[in-house]
Amino acid sequence: MILVYTHTITPRIRYIFKHILTRTLLISVDFTTKIEEFVAHNGPKLSYTKTPLGAEFFIKSNDLLFEQGLNDVEIMMNKWEEVPCFFATNAKSSIPFDIFAASFYLITRYEEYLPHVKDVHGRYTAEQSLAFKKGFLEKPVVDIWAYKFLKSLKEKFPDYVYKTRAYNFISTVDIDNAFAYKHKSLVRSVGGFVNDLFHFKLLNVWTRFAVTFNIKSDPFNTFPKLLRFKKDYNVKTIFFFLIGDYSTFDTNVSASKEKYRLLIKEMVDYAKVGLHPSYFSMQDAAKLKKEKERLESITNTPVKSSRQHYLRFSLPETYQNLIDLEIEEDYSMGYASNVGFRASTCTPFYFYDLDFEIQTPLKIFPFAVMDTTLNDYMKLTPKQSLGRIRDLKNEVKAVNGTFITLFHNESLSDYIRWKGWKRLYESMLKIATS
Incomplete structure (x- = not known):
């Protein structure tokens, strides 16, 4: 002491x-x-x-x-x-x-x-x-x-006995779109088909047709692969499911679809599952509550973990709303446009509310890198991305911290904008667990 x-x-x-x-x-x-x-x-x-x-x-x-x-x-x-x-x-x-x-x-x-x-x-x-x-x-x-x-x-104080903490790794996966084409409503499927045809996206047209008629599996259905990697590398994995109502920014399969509900239930058997509050939930406590209750009705367990869609949060309101709903962990602390440490730490910490000058029970888990940051914002190749991931992991390992990564099921699909990226996730796991 x-x-x-x-x-x-x-x-x-x-x-x-x-x-x-x-x-x-x-x-x-x-x-x-x-x-x-x-x-x-x-x-x-x-x-x-x-x-x-x-x-x-x-x-x-x-x-x-x-x-x-x-x-x-x-x-x-x-x-x-x-x-x-x-x-x-x-x-x-x-x-x-x-x-x-x-x-x-x-x-x-x-x-x-x-x-x-x-x-x-x-x-x-x-x-x-x-x-x-x-x-x-x-x-x-x-x-x-x-x-x-x-x-x-x-x-x-050389005589004092000092303990040392251990390096820790957590893989988190956001499910913005569980399926590219499967289990979408008829209106969305027909609209998407017409849109692809109008823009001469012939590969999309063929894939959409093949998936719809069970000739091919849905490209975004990478969940068996994610679970296999979790087991092979013995990695703590958390899946954050978006189950908000359809909007311009929330385009997942409807939470009323039985196949989507079954997928979520299956994930609960193998990994930790959290809520991915929808785009417009940032300052809407009622919407957040509705989505939390919706996920709990599917999993039959209390939802304790959360990550905001698009990493949209506003301090302190968003966190105050999470606390009111008895969410215990939030994983939104990071930037969409840049890799690194938004709170300058790789140690989970409790949210301190500067409005009320109190330490709250909400624990913040800051992530260091996101797949869409590397691909969409920084325009890096998979090989360059792996180098950045290795550098960040080494920074965390040097201080025995917690290295948290954010990937999407889509980035393992090798489809459209993720062409050539399907092996990055496993390569990242090798680096993070070595």
């Missing part, structure tokens, strides 16, 4: 110290505002305040963790050896910046509460983030800082 002295114990201090020390470094922590208690403590201890009390491990505190609400935060970048950092301290401080305030700023997504321009889908963009602007989006700097901090702690 490490004892922390600070002049005021705030919810922000409790939250971020527990995240860095306990959840990341596996060191239990206690707090005190009494100097005599701090001085009398024999084990590892650090002071987090404006001036050191003596020769203890001292970090000069930034004001951020003693404030409430949102303020204009001035950020000046520095370097801790080769690692970018901010909120610089002074010579008396044991490390050159306030690791706790800087980590709090990044993990709570403080900057996403501030005024910003949204993209065409109403999302906060990577380009506006500090991590993108300062070139550390592809590094989990909060975890890197934590391990450098641990090194300093070990030098100061």
Whole structure:
């Protein structure tokens, strides 16, 4: 146990110290505002305040963790050896910046509460983030800082026994379109056939015809392959099913179709299943509730995990809605346009609500890479994509973090825009589990 002295114990201090020390470094922590208690403590201890009390491990505190609400935060970048950092301290401080305030700023997504321009889908963009602007989006700097901090702690308290966490990998699969052609309504099937014919998409016309009349299997039905890979590589896999009503952006098979319901039930037998809330559910609590209940009626189990369709979420409203519905885990924390670490960490963390200044029960699982980011946004080849995946995995492995990937059943189909991509998923699994 490490004892922390600070002049005021705030919810922000409790939250971020527990995240860095306990959840990341596996060191239990206690707090005190009494100097005599701090001085009398024999084990590892650090002071987090404006001036050191003596020769203890001292970090000069930034004001951020003693404030409430949102303020204009001035950020000046520095370097801790080769690692970018901010909120610089002074010579008396044991490390050159306030690791706790800087980590709090990044993990709570403080900057996403501030005024910003949204993209065409109403999302906060990577380009506006500090991590993108300062070139550390592809590094989990909060975890890197934590391990450098641990090194300093070990030098100061060499007799303390330190535990080490293990690297972890989670494969997540979004089901935006379970089937390309099968089990769609007659209107959609005929409309799609006419549209393909009008645009001279003859391959699509033939495939649609062959699938409809059971000459070929549906190209997006890659579920047997996904389950085989899950078993072969012993990978924790989560499937997020989109079951919202049909819209311009929600084009999955209707949740009333028996074949789709059977598919979901089958997946529940082999893997974890979560909700993929539809495009317009971002700020619509009633729609979100309806979809959660719909999935629960199919699986006959409570839905505890979620990932927003199109990664559309707005802080803090979307997360507040999830909490109200007793969703326990969210996997939306990442960017559509860029790979990397949106919250600058590869450690799952609890959502801290800056509106109410509380740590919530909603656990955020940040992902590092998505197949559509590599293909549609970054325009990479499968070979180039594998290189980026390897780099990100190595960053996570270096800090024994949790590497989370986001793929779609479609990207294993080798069909239309996924031509040549069908082997990337298995190659990714080999890298992630090696």
